[in-house]
Amino acid sequence: MNLLKIIKDVELMKPFNGPDFEIEHITDDSREVREGSVFVAVKGYEHDGHVYIDEAIFNGAQVIVGEKDLTLPTTYVQVQNSKQALGKMLCEFYEHPSYNKKVIGVTGTNGKTTTSYMLKAAFEANGYSVGLIGTIEYFINGKSYKSKNTTPGTVKLQGLLHESQDDVVIVEISSHALKQHRVEGLRLDAAIFTNLDSEHLDYHHSMAEYFDSKYKIFSLLKNDGVAFVNIDDEWGGRAFALLREKNQTVYSVGVSSLADVIVSPNDRSVTIKSDNQLLALELKLPGMHNRFNAAFSLLVGEVFNLKRDKSVAALKQVKNVSGRFEVINFPGNKTIVVDYAHTPKGFYHVLNTVKESGANKIFHVFGFRGSRDLSKRKAMMDETVKVSDQYILTCDDLNGTSENEMEQTLQDYHYQYQQGEVILDRTRAIEKAIATAGSGDWVVVTGKGHEAYKEAFDLGTTNDLETVETLKKREQEVLKSG
Known part of the structure; x- marks a missing residue:
């Protein structure tokens, strides 16, 4: 050319x-x-x-x-x-590669990854080949490649779309990608806005600016493209109203009876408003937030004429996405959860899901990222002390902040709340929480999920899941020898 x-x-x-x-x-x-x-x-x-x-x-x-x-x-x-x-x-x-296939974009602070995998399962159950470009992996033409960013750079993104022979490609789209024009030229058949929570405000400066960046996803819609929003979310409701003013076709999920798919707050069911059909969603993934993720997937399926029974069956079989509410059964009748949650709403959903699962006591291990988004830290602390019985504040990523400065920051927050302790080494913090927990207790480790550690910690492990598995193996050997 x-x-x-x-x-x-x-x-x-x-x-x-x-x-x-x-x-x-x-x-x-x-x-x-x-x-x-x-x-x-x-x-x-x-x-x-x-x-x-x-x-x-x-x-x-x-x-x-x-x-x-x-x-x-x-x-x-x-x-x-x-x-x-x-x-x-x-x-x-590349001759506009997003024009010759169905492309679905998913944005939002929480739920992008799980919603993407649920969508993938629903479309595959209906006979489509599905590619996925997101936080965990780039999955194209049946092959998986390691992901470097939630949304890759422009060159990589357009190259993957060009390479893809899939019927459908699902793209997780971050606010950074939208603001930095990484998705310039991408055109979507469907755009999903899951929610908005306090995050990346070191970059976006305010929630209004953050919303403006996320809202740009709807400008990527093709002429016949369709928008999907969570109207229970304050910012989702705002997006819904703005889209309606522009006569954009938009569908919604929510607890409200106004939603197109109504999520029950009392049981594991959703109602498809178009024909008032109540569907039981016995998901393998626990929590209200995952019912919302499933509701988005069902609603997209309705609009794209997927077979409802096939979609429901597929969603019921979706297992945990890497680093999202991964449950490890630990010796001594203890349960460990590793989750990517790193926002106040993320904490709310994970901790309340653990509580609903019957935890006796909840021990929460988490930290802050150095020099990143200081505005959300107090809200994160507030959420954990509402639900967990004890926290251990630890290192997440230093991001150029010195260990001494990070430890002082954690100590300052601990001084205000006095409901736990500070252990800077992340692996030792997880070790202490598990050792302190008793039979029937749950330990929740949040913030990193699937991500590798950037710092070198005492146990020499590379991520939270490996740390828990290493401690589990050590405990099993002790029990076996004793």
């Missing part, structure tokens, strides 16, 4: 009168440039791609695209916004 065609929809700072080229490769990473590449200099949150233009030229870039007014020894295209230009160029280069 030639250069002039690739840039035809890009907003230029000035008319391009340079030569045309046959283009075979586009990248925003100077290290990936090869002879004849187009290198797009993207100004990111931490790094400015314009710094790497010389390296890109040295590596053989035939065309440079950027925002600055530059004179270069190779063809240069000056654009208004490099991030947007990159997305538009890639979409044209």
Whole structure:
């Protein structure tokens, strides 16, 4: 494909009168440039791609695209916004890969990953091949690849969509991806807004700004695309009203009788409003929040004409997603839960689900991420002291914060609440909580879920699940020898 065609929809700072080229490769990473590449200099949150233009030229870039007014020894295209230009160029280069398949986008603070896997199960049960691009993995054409980000960069995302021969592709879309134009050019048949909670406010600065970023998902809908929101959520309700004002087709889930799928707060059932059918949802995944995730999946299935009985049967078989409410039975009749929850609402759902599961006492191990979103910390503490019997505050990720500073922060919060203790080493904190718990007690470890540790801890394990399994094996050996 030639250069002039690739840039035809890009907003230029000035008319391009340079030569045309046959283009075979586009990248925003100077290290990936090869002879004849187009290198797009993207100004990111931490790094400015314009710094790497010389390296890109040295590596053989035939065309440079950027925002600055530059004179270069190779063809240069000056654009208004490099991030947007990159997305538009890639979409044209790959011939708009999201147009030839059903694409479903899922955004929200909590529930994106589980909802995505539930959707995948429902569509597969109805005979569709399904790809998934999200937090845990990139699953394309039946093969799984390790995920680096919830939503990959523009080059990776468009490349995966181009590679996919799947009937349906489900994409988890983060607020960062929406704000940073990583999904530029992506077009959706369905956009799901699960909820909004205090998160990433170090980046978005306010809940209103955070909402504005999430709401951008609906601008990605195709002309006949459909929106789905949780009207029980304050921000979901706001999205619903805004979409209705714009005459956008929008469906809802919620406890309210106004919802299209009504989630019962009293039992494991939902009601499909269109024909007033009550469905029992005996999910393997516990908790009210998972019934909402399932309700979204059912509602999307209704709109896309999936067989309801097949979807319900599939949802009942969905097992825990990696790092989401993973339950480990521990010697001494103790139960351990490892979960990714790292927001106040996330804590609420996980801890109340444990309480509803019959826990005698609840011991909660969690921490804060250094230099990240200080505004949610008090609300996280409030949620844990409402439900858990004891907390152990520990290290999550330091993110450049010193150990001394993090420990002092944890001690300051502990001083206010006095309902637990501080153990900075995460593996030792988990060890102490399990040792303190008695028969019938539950230990809830939140914040990391499937993620690998960034810090080196005493037990030498790499994530929370491995830590729990290591401690379990050690306890079993003690019992066996004794």
